[in-house]
Amino acid sequence: MANEIKVSLREVQGQGASRRLRRAGSVPGIVYGGGREPAMVQFNHNEIWLAQHNEWFYSSIITLNLDGTTQQVLLRDLQRHPFKQQILHLDFQRVNANEVLVASVPLTFINEEISPAGKSADVTVSHELKDVTIACLPGNLPQSIEVDLSELKAGDMVYLSDLKLPEGVEIPALKLGADHNTAVVTAK
Structure with missing residues (x-):
């Protein structure tokens, strides 16, 4: 586009x-x-x-x-x-094509309805984050990052470190230590 x-x-x-x-x-x-x-x-x-x-x-x-x-x-x-x-x-x-930029990118949640947690009536799946801050070169900037919830079970949590990022994309918060590995999705 x-x-x-x-x-x-x-x-x-x-x-x-x-x-x-x-x-x-x-x-x-x-x-x-x-x-x-x-x-x-x-x-x-x-x-x-x-x-x-x-x-x-x-x-x-x-x-x-x-x-x-x-x-x-x-x-x-x-x-x-x-x-x-x-x-x-x-x-x-x-934007300079050779400089790393920091941007906020939306998260797209897929396959929630087919996951074990999504099928269960007594489990609430909460999307804790709707976007994530990433660092990458402008040519690698994704429009969104998909979060696949097909394996999500009751009691599971998906963290920032669990996200599958495109090549050349990183999450700067993860460099700050384990305390910054925020939950993206919880199933309770």
């Missing part, structure tokens, strides 16, 4: 200018990092609103198309209005 978003530079900045942009159907944002100066940009609100409903928007490399030139970026912050269906601001970090 080509995760490309069109963007244009914005000349004015400040609170009043950002309000005017939002009223005109745009979202102010910033693109920073990658050894270059930060760029003040604006996005089409409807395009961003539709994109933010997809998992890839939060956990994959996105291509920003700025007047024909492209930049590889990763979403770092998204600010929403407290009650309106409106995005207020976006922060993107430029």
